[in-house]
Amino acid sequence: MRKEVIGPFQLFAMIVLFELGTAVVVPIGLESGHAVWISILVALPGGILLFMLYTYLYRQFPDLVISGYTRKILGKWIGWPLSLLYLPVLTYNGGRNLREAGDLLISSSYDRTPIFIINSIMIIAVMYILYQGIEVFSRTSEIYFWLIVIMGMISNFVVIIAGLVQFKNLFPVHPGEWIEVYKSAYPNIWIFPYGELVCFTAVLPHFKTKNKIGRTGAGAITLSALMLSFTHAIEMSVLGPDIYSRTTFPMFTMITLVNVANFLQRLDALVILTLIIGVFFKMSIYCYAAVSITADLFHVKEPRKLVIPVCSVVLYSSFVSAENYPVHMNDGKVFLENILPFLCAVIPVLLFVVHLVRRRFGWYR
Amino acid sequence: MPKQQSQSNPGEISSSSQESPPIFTDLEDTLKQIHERLGNSPDLNVRKYETLNHENHVAVMYINGLVDKELVDEYVTHALSFEEIREEAPSAADLFIFAKEKALSIGKEKVVEDQNSVLEALLSGDTIILFDKLDKGISVTTSGGEGRSVTEATTQVNIRGPKDSFTESLGTNIALVRKRIKNPNLWIETLTMGSVTKTDVSIAHIHGLAKEETLQQIRKKLADIHVDSILESGYIEQLIEENNYSPFPTLYNTERPDSVAGNLLEGRIAIFVDGTPFVLILPATFFMFFHTVEDYYQRYDITSVIRVLRFICLLVSLFGPAIFVAALNFHQEMIPTPLLINFASQREGVPFPVVIEVLLLEVTFEIIREAGIRMPSQIGQTVSIIGGLVLGQAAVQAGIVSPAMVIVVSLTGISSFATPAFNMALSIRILRFVITFVAAYIGLYGIAIVGLILVAHLCSLRSMGVPYMSPVAPFAPGDQKDIFLRAPLHFMKTRRRLLKNDKAPGATVQNSQGSRHEK
Numbered sequence: 001m002r003k004e005v006i007g008p009f010q011l012f013a014m015i016v017l018f019e020l021g022t023a024v025v026v027p028i029g030l031e032s033g034h035a036v037w038i039s040i041l042v043a044l045p046g047g048i049l050l051f052m053l054y055t056y057l058y059r060q061f062p063d064l065v066i067s068g069y070t071r072k073i074l075g076k077w078i079g080w081p082l083s084l085l086y087l088p089v090l091t092y093n094g095g096r097n098l099r100e101a102g103d104l105l106i107s108s109s110y111d112r113t114p115i116f117i118i119n120s121i122m123i124i125a126v127m128y129i130l131y132q133g134i135e136v137f138s139r140t141s142e143i144y145f146w147l148i149v150i151m152g153m154i155s156n157f158v159v160i161i162a163g164l165v166q167f168k169n170l171f172p173v174h175p176g177e178w179i180e181v182y183k184s185a186y187p188n189i190w191i192f193p194y195g196e197l198v199c200f201t202a203v204l205p206h207f208k209t210k211n212k213i214g215r216t217g218a219g220a221i222t223l224s225a226l227m228l229s230f231t232h233a234i235e236m237s238v239l240g241p242d243i244y245s246r247t248t249f250p251m252f253t254m255i256t257l258v259n260v261a262n263f264l265q266r267l268d269a270l271v272i273l274t275l276i277i278g279v280f281f282k283m284s285i286y287c288y289a290a291v292s293i294t295a296d297l298f299h300v301k302e303p304r305k306l307v308i309p310v311c312s313v314v315l316y317s318s319f320v321s322a323e324n325y326p327v328h329m330n331d332g333k334v335f336l337e338n339i340l341p342f343l344c345a346v347i348p349v350l351l352f353v354v355h356l357v358r359r360r361f362g363w364y365r
Numbered sequence: 366m367p368k369q370q371s372q373s374n375p376g377e378i379s380s381s382s383q384e385s386p387p388i389f390t391d392l393e394d395t396l397k398q399i400h401e402r403l404g405n406s407p408d409l410n411v412r413k414y415e416t417l418n419h420e421n422h423v424a425v426m427y428i429n430g431l432v433d434k435e436l437v438d439e440y441v442t443h444a445l446s447f448e449e450i451r452e453e454a455p456s457a458a459d460l461f462i463f464a465k466e467k468a469l470s471i472g473k474e475k476v477v478e479d480q481n482s483v484l485e486a487l488l489s490g491d492t493i494i495l496f497d498k499l500d501k502g503i504s505v506t507t508s509g510g511e512g513r514s515v516t517e518a519t520t521q522v523n524i525r526g527p528k529d530s531f532t533e534s535l536g537t538n539i540a541l542v543r544k545r546i547k548n549p550n551l552w553i554e555t556l557t558m559g560s561v562t563k564t565d566v567s568i569a570h571i572h573g574l575a576k577e578e579t580l581q582q583i584r585k586k587l588a589d590i591h592v593d594s595i596l597e598s599g600y601i602e603q604l605i606e607e608n609n610y611s612p613f614p615t616l617y618n619t620e621r622p623d624s625v626a627g628n629l630l631e632g633r634i635a636i637f638v639d640g641t642p643f644v645l646i647l648p649a650t651f652f653m654f655f656h657t658v659e660d661y662y663q664r665y666d667i668t669s670v671i672r673v674l675r676f677i678c679l680l681v682s683l684f685g686p687a688i689f690v691a692a693l694n695f696h697q698e699m700i701p702t703p704l705l706i707n708f709a710s711q712r713e714g715v716p717f718p719v720v721i722e723v724l725l726l727e728v729t730f731e732i733i734r735e736a737g738i739r740m741p742s743q744i745g746q747t748v749s750i751i752g753g754l755v756l757g758q759a760a761v762q763a764g765i766v767s768p769a770m771v772i773v774v775s776l777t778g779i780s781s782f783a784t785p786a787f788n789m790a791l792s793i794r795i796l797r798f799v800i801t802f803v804a805a806y807i808g809l810y811g812i813a814i815v816g817l818i819l820v821a822h823l824c825s826l827r828s829m830g831v832p833y834m835s836p837v838a839p840f841a842p843g844d845q846k847d848i849f850l851r852a853p854l855h856f857m858k859t860r861r862r863l864l865k866n867d868k869a870p871g872a873t874v875q876n877s878q879g880s881r882h883e884k
Binding site for chain 2: 007009010013105109110113117118121122124125128129132133136137139140142143144265266268269272273276277280
């Protein structure tokens with residue numbers, strides 16, 4: 001079978017969809033209050049830097065996923081168990097995304113459907129697309145990239161012409177708040193959503209134009225940061241910091257307020273669709289990363305065979321991990337502050353340093 | 366139509382599978398055997414002649430209806446009266462040479478040396494001349510006979526543009542395309558397929574424009590087909606398709622010569638099959654099925670608007686009833702309250718759930734449509750009036766369905782006719798039922814998920830190696846000017862990226878023809 005390849009625009013679309021994923025719908029960076037949109041932009045350079053770190057490692061080992069070069073750099077005895085750590089984290093985080101989508105759907109209109117049904121329908125779609133391979137996945141994301149952009153433009157436009165935007169909710173930013181802006185930018189927003197790009201270490205080996213990787217990645221991250229920041233600024237300006245921090249899904253609350261000329265109203269479907277699409281692509285990439293790393297660690301020749309088991313684990317973890325949504329959010333905070341930074345930033349930086357040292361002193365055989 | 370593998374067929378006449386009896390020196394013997402092998406068929410005509418000295422006998426054979434009568438008569442009367450032979454006692458060999466020379470003036474002649482080739486030639490419309498005391502004969506190409514004349518296209522109607530369409534005759538069809546592309550680079554290869562039917566199949570492409578790999582792939586696929594019959598291009602379509610389990614067609618068919626010509630100029634390849642007016646075009650992409658040739662004859666702005674309308678119709682015909690069912694079942698808040706109250710009061714007397722109502726109407730609609738196609742055209746109108754008006758109106762009054770439902774289903778039905786390609790419209794018709802079911806079960810969420818799976822499936826398809834969703838996915842910015850919208854002709858100067866022949870980048874044809882634009 002020929003090697004599957006993805007092009008620059010496909011990677012671009014995948015990164016944007018991944019970044020927007022759930023981040024566009026759920027509230028992020030609560031500490032910074034109404035300056036969350038600045039926090040997103042402040043975290044952007046860190047995000048790009050992190051992605052450059054992944055691309056550096058990818059350039060050194062263009063055919064390997066993260067677990068592959070971890071073993072190369074740190075040796076088999078340290079590298080293997082260390083990369084094994086990625087599996088539970090990836091599946092758990094994929095499950096979290098699924099849980100968020102399921103909970104939004106249940107709270108919006110499926111109050112009598114069990115979350116298991118909702119989540120398993122989504123996971124079936126993920127299984128299908130992963131079974132078709134990364135190439136098909138990347139082409140699908142190209143199409144949905146345009147769809148998301150168009151839907152985003154429509155919903156933001158509608159909110160603005162409905163006259164809901166109040167700039168007094170965004171400004172002024174007091175000097176004291178800048179510290180909070182930094183605090184929520186690093187490490188929280190830096191890790192979620194930018195640090196989660198560590199999943200792309202599994203996708204990059206399929207990228208065909210190696211020299212365009214930096215530009216593509218940085219462009220995609222910047223675009224998604226601008227979109228995220230803009231959307232959250234709109235959400236914040238419409239809802240105010242108070243409601244923004246209390247609602248589970250600020251974007252959803254915002255869109256229900258829209259009423260243009262008694263005709264354009266009840267656009268909730270747009271938000272739900274955005275979240276479904278976002279979660280679908282984000283979770284698929286999580287599952288794909290988990291599948292690739294498992295295949296690499298356990299020497300499975302046909303990674304496709306792992307799609308069903310891995311997706312089943314994600315499905316299972318999505319509804320057993322927390323009893324209810326507040327618990328889920330609380331878990332998320334702990335997870336985001338303690339576990340995710342270790343895998344998204346610490347291990348890659350460690351790999352980078354060790355690699356430099358080993359190469360400098362010629363300790364590679 | 367039973368399609369068996371060739372080896373198992375007893376009544377086979379293929380020359381390869383069994384050895385052929387020779388042509389006997391005794392004319393009567395040969396004639397008798399050929400008669401027998403054709404099952405004493407009455408349409409085999411045999412005329413016998415003799416030379417002036419009554420020494421030599423000659424037989425002329427042809428099959429009624431397959432040959433051009435005038436041509437045969439002319440040949441027979443002029444050549445085989447043997448008046449020009451001056452010799453007293455010509456030998457059979459002399460006659461053979463004489464007849465062969467004369468045959469040159471009629472058409473392609475060929476020497477036949479065994480009975481199988483005699484039969485094969487007879488059945489493809491040749492005239493055979495056999496000589497007494499000689500173990501070979503002559504076959505002259507005289508094929509002709511009755512055929513439908515070139516008429517207006519019936520399945521792909523347009524307002525502006527050429528009115529002719531293909532016929533059942535392969536020769537006529539190729540000529541219709543040649544008339545449009547007067548270029549020596551229009552190359553046509555012909556092969557015979559079907560071990561029993563011996564159908565002529567031609568592959569046409571423009572040398573230098575079509576991709577060589579695609580051509581090789583098609584040749585290989587056609588060579589791999591082993592069936593006993595090819596009665597329509599649909600057989601070939603189904604046999605060479607890569608995705609047998611997909612509801613979407615991955616080969617385009619048309620009965621319009623201008624459409625074939627346009628597609629050939631785009632670098633695609635056409636497959637003509639003798640006996641059918643439908644020509645296959647490949648590689649096909651999803652968006653081809655929503656374009657018509659007329660798009661290029663009308664002004665670009667009009668065309669663009671109409672194309673957008675077609676894609677809206679696609680969405681309506683695919684998701685229309687599903688969204689209605691989902692909104693009524695799960696998302697009542699999406700419908701403005703006054704309208705919702707209206708719907709509710711309409712449905713007050715209706716005993717069924719919404720999904721049953723939709724399915725009842727949809728199935729009725731499909732029945733009317735299917736019956737309308739098979740009916741003689743005079744009655745077809747009546748059926749649609751009875752079905753549409755009477756059934757719809759009566760069903761509402763009887764309280765089986767609600768009026769709003771009739772509107773939704775009929776809008777969907779009409780939208781599906783806006784898809785120019787019939788085979789694509791069929792797929793959409795079937796998928797609509799699936800999506801409606803899902804919507805009834807889980808609402809808009811289900812529609813979104815099915816939509817995702819559908820798009821993923823479309824992205825996974827390939828037609829002769831070309832991604833089905835190109836040039837949208839993979840995205841090619843330069844090729845966007847002829848997909849959802851159509852740019853003015855003077856902007857359309859480049860060829861499709863994925864169809865382009867890399868070795869000869871379209872130079873040959875463009876220079877010699879001076880064509881400024883392409884489709």
